[in-house]
Amino acid sequence: MPVLEQDAVLVRMLASGINPSDLIPVTGAYRHRTNIPFVPGFDGVGEIFAVGEHVDRALICRRVLPLGSAGNWQTFKAAPADWCIEVPSDITDEQAALAYVNPLTARLLVEALNPQHGDLVGITAAASQIGRMLIRMLSAAGARPLAIVRSSSALAALHSEAVADVVLEGTDLPVLDAGFDAVGGICGARLAASIQPGRPFVHYGLFSGVPLTSALLEGTQASVKLFRLRDWVHSVPRERLRAAMAQVFADIRSGRAASVVAAHYPLEEFRTGVAHNAQSGRHGKIILRL
């Protein structure tokens, strides 16, 4: 059991989602940055089981998201009390287990873009969970999402979403007002090259594993921006994070940031869960039951 400091709580974890960012240390990428022993898991929900000396005992049994650090793929996690966000009772464990990484990022990306009515916005890896959230949030804001996917199964999966069009990677793109890229490499560069001069191209993921070098972006006149949730979360006052998460819970209720779940695995079967996560054509997240 972790040692409990005075301002910390012990969270009995219930469920945690598997996200691409969790797999960086799991696969050994950037191994020089990973200090072991290391427990993955940035998303996840649990119940407060015990509190440190300086923490209100009334918090015991409350359902929370212990944010700000990895370590959610375990049964008990010690976390600073002020990093725990209480989960409203109408949000299910399943949705709460996936409420942070993708829903908050999608909200922040769309807020920062502040799209104008009718803006045509390209989205790569559009059938990913965050891609779908971006589609719904952009469309609710009056913009026209253009979904870019790599496979025919992803193309079919987006049929019911409110998109202006769905195209396969490599298709000629029209002139766009903005773009969100989670792929990088040639796919990301093609999206960047299609955006009007000075308009935003936001790169937030690297599914292809190929960085967007200046050579790949040569000739792009879009305004290139990078986004990392971790940087935002650790740079804003905790009250700002709480307010943003309150909006995220509303987005989940409205369906805009609701996650589709493909399968659940008990923690002991995490290897099977990680292998399932790696399968192409998986449309939905994998949840570890803790």
Ligand SMILES: NC(=O)c1ccc[n+]([C@@H]2O[C@H](COP(=O)([O-])OP(=O)(O)OC[C@H]3O[C@@H](n4cnc5c(N)ncnc54)[C@H](OP(=O)(O)O)[C@@H]3O)[C@@H](O)[C@H]2O)c1
């Ligand atoms: N910067 C940040 O702070 C931040 C925060 C949240 C998420 N992200 C990023 O957002 C991306 C999506 O995350 P997620 O959790 O929503 O993913 P996910 O739902 O687990 O992703 C599955 C989907 O991604 C597609 N995909 C996988 N590899 C691809 C590739 N090389 N090219 C095109 N499509 C590919 C799959 O397509 P198929 O159906 O063809 O297999 C599938 O539709 C990740 O890159 C993640 O790191 C970044």
